[in-house]
Amino acid sequence: MIVLLATLEDLNDRIPSKREVESHIEKCGYLNLTPELLEFYESKQEPAWKTELAQARRDAIDEGWLKKLIYRDAWEISEEGPNVLARATERLQTGKWNVNRLQYWSLAFRQRMGCP
Numbered sequence: 001m002i003v004l005l006a007t008l009e010d011l012n013d014r015i016p017s018k019r020e021v022e023s024h025i026e027k028c029g030y031l032n033l034t035p036e037l038l039e040f041y042e043s044k045q046e047p048a049w050k051t052e053l054a055q056a057r058r059d060a061i062d063e064g065w066l067k068k069l070i071y072r073d074a075w076e077i078s079e080e081g082p083n084v085l086a087r088a089t090e091r092l093q094t095g096k097w098n099v100n101r102l103q104y105w106s107l108a109f110r111q112r113m114g115c116p
Helices: 002-010 018-028 048-063 081-093 107-112
Strands: none
Touching: 002 018, 002 048, 002 081, 002 107, 018 048, 018 107
16 A cells, blocks of 8 residues: 555646556556566456555555545545655654565665665
């Protein structure tokens, strides 16, 4: 969910669509897209990482970090979302979170988050 929140913060000049969020993540290289994440789930028409991203969005809505859909395909960070991202950034920068356990986060994303 942290990659999603950071991406929405990056795109804060608008309310992006799912496709814009996915494109930004790909363009910035925020995820280590392993063969496992590039495989398609049997019941889906997209790579696993995109399905996982959509699930992270639903979870973030449930947590109150993203706003519920007002418009179709609108992914919008809530008022609480930036606070969650700031706390995560602080934990990463101070070493309270072991970044090595976050295997799908790329070096580019770790740098974006200010990891040591």
